[in-house]
Amino acid sequence: MAKDISVIIPTFQRTALLSRCLEALVAQDFEGAYEIIVVSDGEDVSTQQLCKKFTDFYPLKSIPFTYLKKRSGPAAARNEGVRFSSGKLIAFTDDDTIPSPAWLSSFYKAFQKVNESLVAFSGQVVVPHNKTPSDWEKNISQLESAEFVTANCAISKRAFIKCGGFDEMFTMAWREDSDLHFKLLENDIPVLKVPEAMVTHPVRHAPWGISLLNEKKNMFNSLLYKRHPKLYKQKIGAGPKWNYYAINLLLLLKIYSLLTRRKWLFIASLGAWGLLIAEFAYRRLKGTSRDKEHVAEMIATSALIPCVSVYWKIYGSLKFKQLLL
Numbered sequence: 001m002a003k004d005i006s007v008i009i010p011t012f013q014r015t016a017l018l019s020r021c022l023e024a025l026v027a028q029d030f031e032g033a034y035e036i037i038v039v040s041d042g043e044d045v046s047t048q049q050l051c052k053k054f055t056d057f058y059p060l061k062s063i064p065f066t067y068l069k070k071r072s073g074p075a076a077a078r079n080e081g082v083r084f085s086s087g088k089l090i091a092f093t094d095d096d097t098i099p100s101p102a103w104l105s106s107f108y109k110a111f112q113k114v115n116e117s118l119v120a121f122s123g124q125v126v127v128p129h130n131k132t133p134s135d136w137e138k139n140i141s142q143l144e145s146a147e148f149v150t151a152n153c154a155i156s157k158r159a160f161i162k163c164g165g166f167d168e169m170f171t172m173a174w175r176e177d178s179d180l181h182f183k184l185l186e187n188d189i190p191v192l193k194v195p196e197a198m199v200t201h202p203v204r205h206a207p208w209g210i211s212l213l214n215e216k217k218n219m220f221n222s223l224l225y226k227r228h229p230k231l232y233k234q235k236i237g238a239g240p241k242w243n244y245y246a247i248n249l250l251l252l253l254k255i256y257s258l259l260t261r262r263k264w265l266f267i268a269s270l271g272a273w274g275l276l277i278a279e280f281a282y283r284r285l286k287g288t289s290r291d292k293e294h295v296a297e298m299i300a301t302s303a304l305i306p307c308v309s310v311y312w313k314i315y316g317s318l319k320f321k322q323l324l325l
Contacts, residue, residue, distance in 0.1 A: 219316025
């Protein structure tokens with residue numbers, strides 16, 4: 001039987017987070033018919049068992065739980081979920097969010113109000129964080145001001161199909177939502193803001209040096225720019241981080257001066273490199289926690305990020321055959 005809304009959640013071996021999200025979804029005040037489709041990025045027995053548990057525990061609510069698996073990243077997982085969906089409206093969220101009770105009803109009221117078969121919606125993401133957050137918390141809190149993110153959006157199935165869905169070349173959770181957003185805009189499909197459709201996105205604990213690991217995602221900026229150059233410049237528009245390239249050039253100069261035993265060149269390049277690293281670390285620490293461990297992490301990672309970032313930018317430019325520095 002066709003549903004009013006299909007909720008699609010990509011996940012992989014994060015049952016504690018997913019369970020919290022599913023608890024919020026079965027508590028929705030939506031009076032229509034909806035289904036929940038969980039798509040795992042590979043074999044995930046624990047997630048499959050969790051979906052069965054919810055199916056057994058909530059039979060009276062008539063909320064079908066479907067478990068699927070599709071290895072290739074969250075974009076491919078969401079596409080797989082849509083292929084198995086029956087809803088007129090597709091709602092997307094992530095396994096680490098907590099949808100508010102009015103999440104689905106708010107989206108569906110907006111859907112009925114516009115009476116359009118080709119339409120998309122963006123909800124409100126709330127990120128609880130400390131007044132003096134860590135660098136990681138500060139970065140995650142940017143979701144609150146994002147224009148369109150898969151942590152909280154909905155799209156009519158017809159609009160999703162017309163746009164071609166998510167581009168599965170985005171194999172990590174980065175820029176695949178921007179790609180879909182840009183395709184909606186290019187197809188003149190309205191993207192309407194529905195602030196009442198709210199999800200909370202608690203900040204998870206991050207391991208030391210998470211900022212270094214996240215630099216890998218930058219390779220997908222080249223792919224997004226290749227797909228949508230005009231909208232990329234308009235919506236993202238960040239030019240080259242010249243301080244990164246200056247830091248890398250000074251690092252090479254230090255190595256060269258050591259090999260050629262040019263003492264004063266080494267001292268000069270080391271001093272300039274140190275000043276740029278200090279300035280970068282200061283900017284990252286501005287408005288964030290002054291905890292000793294956090295400060296030490298910011299200084300250490302600030303010395304490494306420029307090298308790692310430039311590497312992944314070059315890698316992405318070569319991989320996707322699109323120069324973007």
